[in-house]
Amino acid sequence: MKTSTKLAMAFLAVATASGSAAFADERPRERGERENLRFERADADSSGDVTFEEFAAAMKSRIGAADTDGDGKMTVAEIASEIERMRAERRARRIVERFDTDGDGMLTAAEIESRQKKMFALMDRNDDGKIVPEEMRQGRNWRR
Known part of the structure; x- marks a missing residue:
């Protein structure tokens, strides 16, 4: 495996781990509750266990859209852009929840x-x- 691929995978692991609280909703939760929610979301078939395929799909859903030019590689700029997009989306969701008085x-x-x-x-x-x-x-x- 190329060094650049190893570095990209390591970066994805760190980015995923650091952003894993966002995998749950935005309410502050206890650690165990967050872990259970992440597990439930990763367990796509609700079988009570997470296969590698389910794990990989969950990770891809977190940052898989970062390869914006479709070349099969994710640059630091692409990953950073995706992280910012996800943060902006969460912030926008909170604003709508706060201001939306009719609940639509x-x-x-x-x-x-x-x-x-x-x-x-x-x-x-x-x-x-x-x-x-x-x-x-x-x-x-x-x-x-």
């Missing part, structure tokens, strides 16, 4: 404006319809 999985301008009004009201400490620098400093922890 999409955001409307009205839902965003409603959220903005709530945020503004929390920062406008004296309810005068304006935010002054002192309120900004006091309100910088408004999300907590």
Whole structure:
């Protein structure tokens, strides 16, 4: 096996291990619960065990789309791009979940404006319809 292939496989193993929490959903979970969820997702046929084929498919689903030019090789740039895409997708999913008041999985301008009004009201400490620098400093922890 070529050294570059070994390095790529080692990088994939590290990237997969470091991003394995994302294999589960975004809620913080106990370690055992995360491991069980990862196992269940890898066990595609629900047989109670994971074959190499199931394991390889699970790993490919995590980072397999990184070979964007289809040459059979994944460069550091391709892998980094895929990792960033996955992070952006998770962040977007959390934003939709947070702002989507009607639960349809999409955001409307009205839902965003409603959220903005709530945020503004929390920062406008004296309810005068304006935010002054002192309120900004006091309100910088408004999300907590």
